[in-house]
């Protein structure tokens with residue numbers, strides 16, 4: 001075990017993609033850390049440590065990237081709210097230069113470890129809150145797996161797309177068919193974006209979840 005994964009108990013899992021596997025190291029039995037890692041900001045807003053779970057949306061996004069058989073040579077890709085980094089790792093394996101971001105420091109430690117154990121040595125990892133993005137460049141592709149669950153995040157994520165997605169760029173969102181997701185994509189549509197939706201089923205921990213993948217572009 002790498003000591004930079006701190007004192008978390010860890011477990012290993014293999015994610016099967018179309019033509020390859022991705023090895024992930026994740027927190028074992030994460031429920032027991034929910035209380036310990038939850039925090040409130042000065043305005044009393046509660047932040048739950050969602051990064052400690054591996055979400056079906058990330059598996060759906062990684063499979064989508066591999067099943068599309070796309071390659072991203074020379075492409076600059078930003079992943080927001082990367083958690084364990086699965087989507088970004090799939091994009092790296094397709095040839096992209098990926099910047100992994102999350103506002104949780106320990107999520108980045110795991111994503112660094114996971115990228116390295118899958119042979120990726122040239123990615124960039126930055127602790128970043130999507131409310132205060134730290135880039136002045138544009139990205140060809142933005143990856144966003146299960147990040148639109150709270151409506152308070154819609155405006156900053158829209159602004160991030162407006163500011164950081166290149167004119168011909170694409171954003172890939174994945175989400176587990178939540179009721180409020182339609183609202184986010186209508187909001188994007190009302191603000192200069194268009195999208196296509198596909199659906200897949202992901203089985204994890206003996207449960208099958210419908211995952212929607214949205215391919216978003218500027219109008």
Ligand SMILES: C[S@@+](CC[C@H](N)C(=O)[O-])C[C@H]1O[C@@H](n2cnc3c(N)ncnc32)[C@H](O)[C@@H]1O
Nearest residue numbers: 050051055058081082083103104129130145146
């Ligand atoms: C539901 S998890 C999804 C993680 C990963 N993308 C996946 O699908 O497995 C949401 C992720 O967004 C991150 N996150 C939440 N709010 C954020 C913010 N304001 N800025 C950056 N990351 C944030 C969390 O730390 C967590 O990793």
